[in-house]
Amino acid sequence: MMRTRDLSYWLFLAPVLLALSMVVIIPLVFGIYYSFTNWNGIEVGSFVGLKNYLAILDDKEFLDSMWFTVKFSVVSIILINFFGLSLALIVTSKIKSNKFLRTIFFMPNLIGGLILGFIWQFIFIKVFAGIGSVFGIQSLEGWLSTTQTGFWGLVILMSWQMSGYIMVIYIAYLEGVPGELIEAAEIDGASPFQRLRYIIFPLVAPAFTVSMFLTLSNTFKLYDQNLSLTGGGPYNSTQMVAMEIFKTAFTESEMAYAQAKAVIFFVIVAVISLTQVYINKKREVEM
Amino acid sequence: MRKHKWPIEILGIILGIIWLSPFYLMIVNSFKTKREMFEDTLKLPAGFNFDNYIEAFTELNFLQTFMNSVLITVVSVLVIIVFSSMAAYALSRNKSKISSFIFFLFVAAMLIPFQSVMIPLVTIFGKLEMLNSAGIIFMYLGFGASLSIFLYHGTLNGIPKSLDEAATIDGANRFQIFWHIIFPMLKPITVTVAILNTIWIWNDYLLPSLVINQEGMETIPLKMFFFFGEYTKQWHLALAGLTIAIIPVIIAYFFAQREIIKGISEGAVK
Numbered sequence: 001m002m003r004t005r006d007l008s009y010w011l012f013l014a015p016v017l018l019a020l021s022m023v024v025i026i027p028l029v030f031g032i033y034y035s036f037t038n039w040n041g042i043e044v045g046s047f048v049g050l051k052n053y054l055a056i057l058d059d060k061e062f063l064d065s066m067w068f069t070v071k072f073s074v075v076s077i078i079l080i081n082f083f084g085l086s087l088a089l090i091v092t093s094k095i096k097s098n099k100f101l102r103t104i105f106f107m108p109n110l111i112g113g114l115i116l117g118f119i120w121q122f123i124f125i126k127v128f129a130g131i132g133s134v135f136g137i138q139s140l141e142g143w144l145s146t147t148q149t150g151f152w153g154l155v156i157l158m159s160w161q162m163s164g165y166i167m168v169i170y171i172a173y174l175e176g177v178p179g180e181l182i183e184a185a186e187i188d189g190a191s192p193f194q195r196l197r198y199i200i201f202p203l204v205a206p207a208f209t210v211s212m213f214l215t216l217s218n219t220f221k222l223y224d225q226n227l228s229l230t231g232g233g234p235y236n237s238t239q240m241v242a243m244e245i246f247k248t249a250f251t252e253s254e255m256a257y258a259q260a261k262a263v264i265f266f267v268i269v270a271v272i273s274l275t276q277v278y279i280n281k282k283r284e285v286e287m
Numbered sequence: 288m289r290k291h292k293w294p295i296e297i298l299g300i301i302l303g304i305i306w307l308s309p310f311y312l313m314i315v316n317s318f319k320t321k322r323e324m325f326e327d328t329l330k331l332p333a334g335f336n337f338d339n340y341i342e343a344f345t346e347l348n349f350l351q352t353f354m355n356s357v358l359i360t361v362v363s364v365l366v367i368i369v370f371s372s373m374a375a376y377a378l379s380r381n382k383s384k385i386s387s388f389i390f391f392l393f394v395a396a397m398l399i400p401f402q403s404v405m406i407p408l409v410t411i412f413g414k415l416e417m418l419n420s421a422g423i424i425f426m427y428l429g430f431g432a433s434l435s436i437f438l439y440h441g442t443l444n445g446i447p448k449s450l451d452e453a454a455t456i457d458g459a460n461r462f463q464i465f466w467h468i469i470f471p472m473l474k475p476i477t478v479t480v481a482i483l484n485t486i487w488i489w490n491d492y493l494l495p496s497l498v499i500n501q502e503g504m505e506t507i508p509l510k511m512f513f514f515f516g517e518y519t520k521q522w523h524l525a526l527a528g529l530t531i532a533i534i535p536v537i538i539a540y541f542f543a544q545r546e547i548i549k550g551i552s553e554g555a556v557k
Contacts, residue, residue, distance in 0.1 A: 001448070002381040008461035012377035013389065015370040016432040023429025024396050027407035034407065041410055087302065095296040097303070103544055104303045107310075110536050110547070112490030114508050115529055118515065119313050122522060127312055130328040160306065168552045214555060221400050224492050228511070242402050246493075249406050259406050266403035273398045 028266075035260040041253065052260035061236060062261060065244040072154060072240065073219040079159045080215045081208070084166025089196075091167070092174045102171075105164035113161070117228025120157045124149070124229075150230040150238035157225055162218065166211045173207040174200070206283060213276040220269065241265055310533075317526035324523050339527035347510050347528055348503075353535070356506040359420060359495075360488045363427035367484050368477055371432050375439030376465050380451065390440065393433040401430070401493065409497050423498045427488055434554065435480045442476045443469070482543075482550035489536070507532050 002009045035052055038045040056062055087105050091098045108116060124143040132140030143149040177200060185195050223242040226232065232239030232247075239247075245265060249258035316324060317339055318332040343349075378386045412422050446469065454464045470477075492508040500509060511532065514525035540547060 002377055002461070004381060004383050004385050006461075009377050009381055012373040012461070012465075016374040016393075016428065016436065017389070019370075019425055019429035020393065020396060020432055022411070023408060023426050024399060024404055025392075027404035027411060028399060030407040030411070031404060041406075090295055090299045090302070093292060093295050095292050095299055097296060097299055101299050101303050102548070103540075104306050106548055107306075107537075107540065109551070110486060110540050111533055112492060112508050114490075114492045114511055115532055118511060118525065118529055119309050122316070122526060123309055123312060126316075126324070126328045126522060134329070160309070164306075165551070165555070168548055169555055172552050210555070221402070223402075227492075242400075245402050246405075255406055255410075262403045262406065266400060269400045269403075270398045
């Protein structure tokens with residue numbers, strides 16, 4: 001046992017405690033304090049109460065980015081989980097190419113979001129236009145130049161990237177489904193759809209929760225892909241919350257105001273994560 | 288005896304091709320001249336023309352940039368492994384209220400999005416004149432410690448304390464016990480911690496863009512904007528540059544894919 005009055009206990013903890021305090025705790029506490037002042041990054045200035053927070057309620061750009069983020073997250077969560085589970089079912093169905101396919105589907109996750117965004121910018125702008133003009137499909141031209149195509153561009157990029165990640169999680173649960181159970185159902189004459197609906201889905205239910213929240217926290221906080229794919233354009237219409245906060249702080253230099261937005265962002269993310277923890281705990285108890 | 292799996296096999300392969308197509312299009316077009324690219328992005332290039340690669344490599348100052356990325360990633364990951372494992376050890380060998388509180392603090396810190404602390408962080412470290420490589424490594428320790436401590440803590444709880452006690456009787460001190468007896472037993476989880484942190488730090492863009500965005504210090508993600516000017520896009524060079532940036536990652540993936548996929552799923556499910 002180590003005792004809390006032992007020097008070694010504190011020596012073992014000191015480096016990470018120092019780093020966490022200086023990098024996370026102090027900036028968070030200062031940040032919350034600054035959000036109630038007219039801090040400009042250099043001087044704290046005076047206390048302004050809720051002024052920054054009230055201003056956010058009328059900030060159309062921020063509210064638009066919030067709405068865009070919510071829409072984007074909802075659509076992405078559905079598609080990523082649909083593809084993730086489908087890919088997992090495909091690669092666990094004892095096909096010959098399964099190892100190779102897993103490698104391919106997972107690959108985009110190792111590459112930075114910024115780079116992936118640039119690659120897809122090329123696909124959407126140049127390749128889509130090329131295909132469009134060859135086959136005379138008008139709707140493939142001018143991608144990323146409208147809000148609609150920017151939205152779907154981001155959704156496609158994130159589905160392509162994250163499905164392989166979510167696939168890995170579903171695989172972990174699918175491999176826990178006993179083979180005898182499936183075979184017994186097969187012998188009893190259950191169709192593939194019935195096996196999926198009545199045996200596999202209930203057994204991988206915990207994976208749904210894990211995957212849903214992982215996708216949600218990733219899409220809600222998205223920044224790199226947003227920056228490199230659309231840059232928020234056209235006219236900030238595809239700008240997500242993380243980017244909007246960054247811009248308020250470092251382009252418009254409204255530090256205290258940006259920090260108030262950052263605090264709201266923190267509260268939303270924390271509520272999402274705590275809900276997940278709560279649901280997981282509840283399920284563990286039931287099991 | 289079993290039914291043919293070929294419809295699923297074919298579906299899988301079609302999806303595999305779709306998944307690979309962005310990389311294929313990037314590589315094929317990276318060999319085209321500016322003119323060829325303008326004419327058609329779908330057909331194969333006239334030949335393997337490495338001019339774009341040579342130009343992109345030089346303009347990105349790639350050797351220097353690559354070494355910057357390697358240095359920051361390797362040092363940060365080592366620092367995270369050393370200090371997180373030590374901290375997790377102390378927390379697992381002392382079950383007081385103080386330990387539970389500290390552990391809770393680290394877990395709770397995982398809920399805080401980077402954007403919420405980013406602005407004060409940059410101003411504080413700016414005042415301390417720590418917006419440099421040393422500063423960013425320290426920041427990576429602060430942001431990376433939580434998950435790493437969490438993962439180490441889980442494993443350490445499963446290692447019997449009688450091992451420590453036996454070593455204490457033999458006269459070993461805490462540091463010796465940890466580094467000679469306990470740390471070697473943590474190897475599998477250390478691999479997971481190393482992989483998760485390497486992927487994160489290697490690909491991170493936002494933090495380095497705020498902390499070390501000076502000439503000659505840039506990591507690979509920071510340099511990726513080079514070919515994307517506000518009004519002009521040099522696609523032929525950009526695609527070569529993106530390909531160069533991806534190659535090291537793909538090589539690493541093919542050597543360690545089992546560990547990587549395992550590490551990621553462990554980190555995610557917990």
